[in-house]
Amino acid sequence: MTPPGPPAAALPGPLRRWGALLGRDLRLSLRHGADTLASALFFVLAASLFPLALGPSPELLRRMAPGIVWVCALLAALLPLDRLFGAELEDGSLDQLMLCGLPAPAVASAKMAAHWLATGLPLLVAALPIALMFGLPGREIAVLEAGLALGTLILSLLGGMAASVVLGARRGGVLLPLLVLPLATPTLIFGAAAADAAGAGLDWRPELLLLGAFAALALPLCPLAAGAGLRGAVE
Amino acid sequence: MSASPLAEPVSAQDHGSATNPGRIGSLLHRYANPGRFLRLSERLSPFLVWPAIVLSVAGMVWGLFLSPADWQQGDAVRIMYVHVPAAWLASLGYAALAVCGVLSLVWRHRLADLAAAEIGPVGASVTFLCLLSGSLWGRPMWGAWWVWDARLTSVLVLFFLYLGHVALIRAFDDPSRGARAAAILAVAGAVDLPIIKFSVQWWNTLHQPDSITLTGAPTMSFSMLWPLLVCTLGFSFAFAAIVNTRLRAAILETRTRQLLLQGARE
Numbered sequence: 001m002t003p004p005g006p007p008a009a010a011l012p013g014p015l016r017r018w019g020a021l022l023g024r025d026l027r028l029s030l031r032h033g034a035d036t037l038a039s040a041l042f043f044v045l046a047a048s049l050f051p052l053a054l055g056p057s058p059e060l061l062r063r064m065a066p067g068i069v070w071v072c073a074l075l076a077a078l079l080p081l082d083r084l085f086g087a088e089l090e091d092g093s094l095d096q097l098m099l100c101g102l103p104a105p106a107v108a109s110a111k112m113a114a115h116w117l118a119t120g121l122p123l124l125v126a127a128l129p130i131a132l133m134f135g136l137p138g139r140e141i142a143v144l145e146a147g148l149a150l151g152t153l154i155l156s157l158l159g160g161m162a163a164s165v166v167l168g169a170r171r172g173g174v175l176l177p178l179l180v181l182p183l184a185t186p187t188l189i190f191g192a193a194a195a196d197a198a199g200a201g202l203d204w205r206p207e208l209l210l211l212g213a214f215a216a217l218a219l220p221l222c223p224l225a226a227g228a229g230l231r232g233a234v235e
Numbered sequence: 236m237s238a239s240p241l242a243e244p245v246s247a248q249d250h251g252s253a254t255n256p257g258r259i260g261s262l263l264h265r266y267a268n269p270g271r272f273l274r275l276s277e278r279l280s281p282f283l284v285w286p287a288i289v290l291s292v293a294g295m296v297w298g299l300f301l302s303p304a305d306w307q308q309g310d311a312v313r314i315m316y317v318h319v320p321a322a323w324l325a326s327l328g329y330a331a332l333a334v335c336g337v338l339s340l341v342w343r344h345r346l347a348d349l350a351a352a353e354i355g356p357v358g359a360s361v362t363f364l365c366l367l368s369g370s371l372w373g374r375p376m377w378g379a380w381w382v383w384d385a386r387l388t389s390v391l392v393l394f395f396l397y398l399g400h401v402a403l404i405r406a407f408d409d410p411s412r413g414a415r416a417a418a419i420l421a422v423a424g425a426v427d428l429p430i431i432k433f434s435v436q437w438w439n440t441l442h443q444p445d446s447i448t449l450t451g452a453p454t455m456s457f458s459m460l461w462p463l464l465v466c467t468l469g470f471s472f473a474f475a476a477i478v479n480t481r482l483r484a485a486i487l488e489t490r491t492r493q494l495l496l497q498g499a500r501e
Binding site: 162171185221222232235 | 340388392395396398399402403406407408412413415416419420422423424426427430
């Protein structure tokens with residue numbers, strides 16, 4: 001008994017389907033440009049509050065800049081997370097995505113990749129003027145950006161996992177930061193420490209390598225966990 | 236209602252009867268039946284409660300009154316007899332949560348879900364006790380209630396992980412969804428445990444390094460080590476006794492609700 005529909009041979013391969021899913025999500029975030037840029041805007045706004053609160057002393061601001069940039073990036077990456085799977089769950093398309101023939105972890109990883117490209121990359125761009133305005137030297141900015149590139153990837157992976165886990169929960173939006181922020185602390189520590197080390201003229205490579213190791217661990221494990229969460233949500 | 240409510244399984248949840256659970260699975264599933272677990276738990280209860288009371292009281296009296304004061308820290312060292320057992324149980328409790336998470340995700344073990352829901356609040360309480368006693372100890376020794384040192388911060392993160400778990404497992408209308416979600420979080424959060432363990436070695440911290448190791452001789456006097464061990468054992472029994480009692484209460488509560496619903500329907 002075969003179900004009606006196109007024969008299996010006509011279906012595109014898993015990689016093409018993954019790409020199509022990623023493309024769909026990127027198109028969606030392009031067409032809702034204001035929503036996508038809102039988190040980058042939040043990042044710039046939050047970072048520019050610090051000089052107002054701390055006073056305009058260039059010494060102090062240069063010293064604190066890596067930490068400020070990292071904390072603001074962390075918070076900004078949280079903003080779009082509750083819509084990551086939430087919109088799909090509400091209109092029922094999540095069930096269809098789960099039936100598209102890709103395993104659940106692959107669906108989750110496509111969404112995480114889309115989150116990184118649509119939120120992480122704008123944050124990287126927005127961090128550049130902020131770092132300049134805080135008076136960071138070029139070498140430190142380069143290390144900060146390299147750390148942020150890895151760090152936003154880790155945040156997308158951890159955030160996607162947490163977002164899939166709270167799907168359908170009461171007050172899921174409030175729970176999300178409570179789940180993501182503790183898990184993100186090692187990323188924050190090593191990312192900010194790398195930029196600090198570069199600023200102090202020390203070797204910044206160990207911290208970046210640790211961040212890379214963290215990303216390498218999260219890359220296979222977080223989609224697996226998120227897949228389990230998604231399967232639980234559509235059951 | 237002629238049959239005893241304890242003799243039946245609590246819910247009609249399927250335990251993967253269609254799949255062959257294998258040897259470990261079948262051993263695990265023996266106690267997935269809440270009725271069977273209730274009987275075991277009731278028999279076990281006095282063997283947890285009495286050692287907990289006797290050992291905790293004995294350890295406290297020994298540690299607080301009979302053991303010597305430290306040559307450097309004076310009587311403040313006695314905070315150790317609360318702080319160290321609480322810290323040990325905070326890590327152990329989270330490890331237990333992670334094990335429950337694996338059992339729940341791999342075998343869909345119903346009892347592991349119930350246990351995770353009950354271990355969470357108890358674990359959060361001992362973690363808070365650990366942070367509180369550490370803070371009270373830090374004030375006279377380091378001159379500050381709190382320092383942002385790696386060991387302290389990683390335990391604070393552990394406390395937040397506990398709180399997230401407690402909130403998440405109760406955030407769903409369908410309890411089995413909450414259990415599943417919390418299981419994923421518990422397993423993911425287990426990365427914090429090695430960070431806590433090794434934080435005193437990886438970073439140059441204010442918190443002292445381990446005094447008791449499995450491989451080397453302890454770096455503390457036996458006159459303090461013995462009461463500390465008795466306290467730790469007593470606290471651990473108390474932890475197990477509280478979780479055991481809470482678990483039994485939770486199972487009975489589910490059962491009562493079901494009987495009430497059944498009564499309302501008839």
